[in-house]
Amino acid sequence: MLKLDFSSDELNKKFANSMKEIPGGAIGVAVSGGGDSVALLALSSYWARTNGRIIEIATVDHGLRKNSSVECDEVKKIATDHNLRHSTIRWLDKPKGNLQNAARNARHRLLSDWATVNNLSSVLLGHTLDDNAETIMLRLIRGSGVDGLSGISQTKQIGNLVLFRPLLNFPREHLRKYLRVMKLNWIEDPSNFDERFDRVKVRNLLSQLKATGLTKSKLVVTANHMSRAKDELNRQVRIFSKRCIEQKRWGNIEIIHDIFLEASSEIQLRLLSGALRWMSGKVYRPRFSDLERLLSAIIEKKLNGGRSLMGTLIKEVGGRVILSREFSAIQRPIIVEKPNFIWDGRWRIEVEREVLERTEVGALGTKGLTAVKNFRNFDVPRKELIGSVALFENGVLICLPIISFGKGLNSSLIGGSQSFFNFLGTY
Numbered sequence: 001m002l003k004l005d006f007s008s009d010e011l012n013k014k015f016a017n018s019m020k021e022i023p024g025g026a027i028g029v030a031v032s033g034g035g036d037s038v039a040l041l042a043l044s045s046y047w048a049r050t051n052g053r054i055i056e057i058a059t060v061d062h063g064l065r066k067n068s069s070v071e072c073d074e075v076k077k078i079a080t081d082h083n084l085r086h087s088t089i090r091w092l093d094k095p096k097g098n099l100q101n102a103a104r105n106a107r108h109r110l111l112s113d114w115a116t117v118n119n120l121s122s123v124l125l126g127h128t129l130d131d132n133a134e135t136i137m138l139r140l141i142r143g144s145g146v147d148g149l150s151g152i153s154q155t156k157q158i159g160n161l162v163l164f165r166p167l168l169n170f171p172r173e174h175l176r177k178y179l180r181v182m183k184l185n186w187i188e189d190p191s192n193f194d195e196r197f198d199r200v201k202v203r204n205l206l207s208q209l210k211a212t213g214l215t216k217s218k219l220v221v222t223a224n225h226m227s228r229a230k231d232e233l234n235r236q237v238r239i240f241s242k243r244c245i246e247q248k249r250w251g252n253i254e255i256i257h258d259i260f261l262e263a264s265s266e267i268q269l270r271l272l273s274g275a276l277r278w279m280s281g282k283v284y285r286p287r288f289s290d291l292e293r294l295l296s297a298i299i300e301k302k303l304n305g306g307r308s309l310m311g312t313l314i315k316e317v318g319g320r321v322i323l324s325r326e327f328s329a330i331q332r333p334i335i336v337e338k339p340n341f342i343w344d345g346r347w348r349i350e351v352e353r354e355v356l357e358r359t360e361v362g363a364l365g366t367k368g369l370t371a372v373k374n375f376r377n378f379d380v381p382r383k384e385l386i387g388s389v390a391l392f393e394n395g396v397l398i399c400l401p402i403i404s405f406g407k408g409l410n411s412s413l414i415g416g417s418q419s420f421f422n423f424l425g426t427y
Contacts (some may be wrong), residue, residue, distance in 0.1 A: 011170075011178055015043040018166040021155070025121035026054040030111055031058065033071045033187040034159075037126035038078060040167060041176040042182055044124060045082040057086040058114050058123075062103050062128040063252070071187050076183065087112055100224060108283060112161035112342065122162040127152050130172040130203075133216035136223050137202045148247050150230045151223030160342050171216070233359075237270045238424045245271070247420045250384045251346060251400055251413060255278065255321040261299065268295055276424045279323050280311040281345015327387050333362025338390075342414070347389055350410040355393070359408065366398055371397040378403045 011413050029044050041057060046239040048055045055081040059072045072088040079086035089110045091103065132151045137147035156163045167175070168421050179186060192420040201265055204218060236394050244259035260268065272295060273285045285291070290309055297303050298314075298321055306315035311329025315322055319360045324394035343349045343361060353358070364386055369375060375385060380402055391409035399406035413419040 003383075008178060008181055011174065012043065012046050014170070015166060016047055018169065019044075019047055022166070023162065023163055025119040026056065026119060027119065028111070028115050028120040028123040029055055029057050030107075030123055030125055031057050031059055031075050032126075032189075033075045034126070034189055035176055035179060035186040036128050036167065036172060037113070038075075038123060038129075038184055038186040038370055039170075039179055040126040041075075041078060041082065041084075042179070042184060044166075045084060055084060056118055056120065056150060057084050059086070059088050060107050061088055061090045062106070063091060065105065068135060074185075074187060085113060105283065108158050108161060112158065115161055116340065117295055117338070118340070125163055125165050126167055127165045128167045128170050128172045128175065129216060129220060129321045132168055132207060132223065133219040134202050135372055136219045137206060138198060141202070145288075146226050146233065146266065147176060148229050149223060151220065153227075160348070169220075230275035233266065233270060234424065237267055237274065238268055238421065241271055241274075241421060241424055245275075245420070247417065248384075250380050250388060251325060252384060253280075253323040253420060255298075255323070257298070257301075257319050257321055258314065260321065265295070268299075272298075274424050275323055275420070276310045276312050278420050279325060279348070280329065282310060286310050292361070324384060325387050327363065327365075328382075330363045330387055333360050333392070335360055343389055343411070346419070347411050348414050349389065352408045355398075355408045357393070357396070360392045361409070362392065363387050364397070368392070368397045368400070370407060372403070375403070 027044070027048075029041055031041045044055055046329055047053070057075065059075045061068050061072050063069075065071075069088075076086040076088065090112060091106045093106075116119075122424070136151045137151060137278050142148070148318055152165065152168060154165050154168055191197060192200065206214075212330055240263055244256045244263075246254045246256075248254065249305065255271075255275075258272075263271070269291055276286055276291075277283070286294075286309055294307060294309055297307060298316070301315045301316065303314060303321070305324070306313055308314070308326055309318050311326045313324050313326050334343075336356055339353055339356065341349050349361060351361070364372075366386055368390055369382070372385070375382065379387070380388070385400075385402070388400060388402040389409070389411045390401075391406070397406070399409040401411045403408050415422040
């Protein structure tokens with residue numbers, strides 16, 4: 001038997017310690033079939049058995065590689081051997097353009113839907129110490145600031161999905177040894193050895209830099225320092241946001257211009273970045289150069305007719321900077337197939353079961369607005385009504401919940417009236 005630097009029992013104990021912060025309830029585990037994720041499956045399976053917890057396994061099949069379905073079947077076999085239920089989630093609505101970025105976003109969305117349907121409190125991901133060090137080095141090369149150099153966070157919330165990474169302090173080498181001891185096979189992704197990819201170049205660079213004393217562990221220590229600084233900056237942003245921001249029930253954010261100017265540029269940039277991410281439902285921040293230009297326009301009152309960034313319209317009206325959802329960026333209408341789901345990244349939707357399969361959820365639009373009598377009598381601005389979620393049957397408006405028009409659909413911002421302020425604490 002291959003000798004570990006520590007016993008498999010010690011590895012299980014270390015994993016159990018990393019799971020102390022996991023929320024209660026059933027837990028999902030995302031497993032691609034690679035070594036790190038297969039080790040996560042085995043370790044979480046043992047942890048669940050010894051702690052009386054329920055876990056479920058899912059593999060996202062992006063359909064981008066020839067043998068992707070075979071790899072999903074391999075994961076299913078491993079899960080079955082551990083007496084665990086496995087689901088293959090297929091990505092069907094592939095867009096044109098940047099497939100890599102779209103695939104990442106789709107993975108989060110598909111896992112979120114899977115977690116919601118199965119009532120899972122969180123989903124485990126298999127990122128390791130090596131992944132963290134490689135990410136930090138990549139961001140250092142790209143000129144990242146405090147947030148980027150804080151590395152991969154152990155916990156992250158994306159919309160309704162809570163992601164948890166219990167292996168961030170586990171070297172990949174130890175996990176491979178563990179798999180060999182446990183006689184578990186894994187799938188090697190050929191791209192892990194393809195030097196056309198930046199991550200592979202960085203991986204090779206880190207191997208060379210080890211001789212100079214720049215180890216993966218030291219990079220992670222630096223990231224921990226950066227993470228503390230980031231947390232304090234974000235705490236200050238949350239405190240300041242309560243003074244200068246008002247969240248509207250229809251989903252807009254209004255920034256009081258004069259109070260906003262009192263903050264330092266660092267706080268201003270973070271507040272704007274958080275607002276754009278919350279409005280758009282996107283995981284990643286805007287480009288820093290775009291954010292700087294937007295901040296300059298706000299400070300100098302040069303928004304003119306308004307600007308657009310990350311699917312958000314930004315304009316100044318009466319001493320307030322108003323951020324609203326850009327209509328062209330709103331999620332396209334969908335046929336209602338389930339009673340509960342997340343729409344456009346921010347809205348929790350509940351549809352009465354009797355209208356399933358025969359109705360469609362989408363933005364009201366100008367055509368739908370014609371069906372709303374006396375819409376000017378409501379406190380919701382016309383443009384925001386047009387972008388509000390509505391329920392249609394055969395193209396006819398039957399419910400617009402933001403003004404209590406009709407019935408069959410309920411909608412609410414994830415997090416309610418404090419949604420944006422709560423969001424600021426999750427990134």
